[in-house]
Amino acid sequence: MSNNADHQETLHIHSYASYAALGDSFTEGLNDPGPDGQFAGWADRLAGLLAAQRPDGAFQYANLAVRGRLLDQIVAEQVPQIRRIQPDLVTLCAGGNDILRPGSDPDATAERFEAAVAELREHAGTVLICTGFDTRDVPVLRHLRGKIATYNAHLRAIADRNGCAVADLWSLRSVHDRRAWSDDRLHLSPEGHQRVALLAARSLGLPTEQDPESPWPAAPVLSPADQRRENLQWARTYLLPWVGRRLRGESSGDHIEAKRPDLLPL
Template identity: 65%
Template sequence: MGDDARSFRTGTIGSYAAIGDSFTEGVGDPGPGGAYIGWADRLAVLLDDRVPEHTFRYANLAVRGRLLDQIVAEQVPRAMELAPDLVSFCAGGNDILRPGSDPDDVAQRYERAVADLTSRVGTVLVTTGFDTRHMPVLRHLRGKIATFTAHVRSIADTYDCPVLDLWSLKSVQDMRAWDTDRLHLSPEGHTRVGLRAGQVLGLDVPADPDQEWPPQMPRGTMGVRRDNIQWAREHLVPWIGRRLRGESSGDHAAAKRPDLLPL
């Protein structure tokens, strides 16, 4: 955790707004009524436990499929209007996934948003990319993600932001931390990220986010191949199709918690 956990006092956080894309909305972590839970909701629960008499308030403005410029246009102004004590800002991932994207350019636009946020809200928690070394399809983007992650850490130093460093969170490099689509976290993956976010903010969390997974029986080559074929048919091909048609999974989605409300 390093300096991040020492620099921010969670006792003063009475309100929290999460902004971002599907990762922050919680896709892959289903909850009641078809909504998603996700790491940000789980962090909100940890923060709520620190505030007396349940006066803590939480908003989640994240919408799946959103690109950085959309997040900046739609969610950042709302977060500044709400003016919470804490904002988590996770954006740019969908931009990096696009063919031909430039992580240096994405980072420049990302920094402008961080500068705006830090001028209007209490604390801005920024989020790095995941290490995709062991992930099918995404492993070839590892260099771009690493470049963007280096920029995020530099931006965090400039604006004194705590960093939710997902690159160093080894437990989410296990495929059991990921949903069947291999693009979003599973409920356990979201849980571990929420715990790490709590640690970064100096919370005493109930479990170690980097706790080792139980041993797993090795799978044969044929079984892995069948899984890959099924995944490609059910998830990869539709995802590519949406990109070719210029569609997004969030075209008709809205923020699940647009206002600061008690949990």
């Protein structure tokens, strides 16, 4: 009986006919160039893995994520679209931009996140959420590690209460390698996006030929002087402009629209 139930569950997990991704720059896929000139990213890569599980080729995908979006903006702009398109699967990765802001409250952010999840559960077959990354090795952001851990604890509890799948990015050790991140150190590299896609697929029960935790090839070790030089260059090129936008109340997503607002075949 148990084996038959497991088999039926596996068939259900592998038969998503539609998928919608909600979120910010992480889900939009920043710094993972796609063949069409837009960013691809882990959600696009996950959509490809899901489509491959459909022998009939009947698979549709929407990506409503927009860079820079705060949780309340995602709830106001993206979540209502799920009522309209009613996908089999929806992923919600949100709240990270809120947590990065000074004075933010991870407890209050989690309450608003759970309200969004409850609404999504009414209009989507399966909801998958992502925890935040462990920022222990990231300059500046390492100081927010405690807030991120608190938010993550809430997210796991929310998933338990609402029957959601979880892609636990905090536990993904392979992204602690510098090569998993692009030059700005805030967004994943193409290989980093691929590893998150594999983790998300496995969180949904999909088998993957590649392992998200597969070892990286050996890399040259930078001297302390080279590391300091690299950190200074990063601060001038990426950190200061990022801080400047925050101080001016600007967002990298101003005037940007979702790249796939409707369910379409891949």
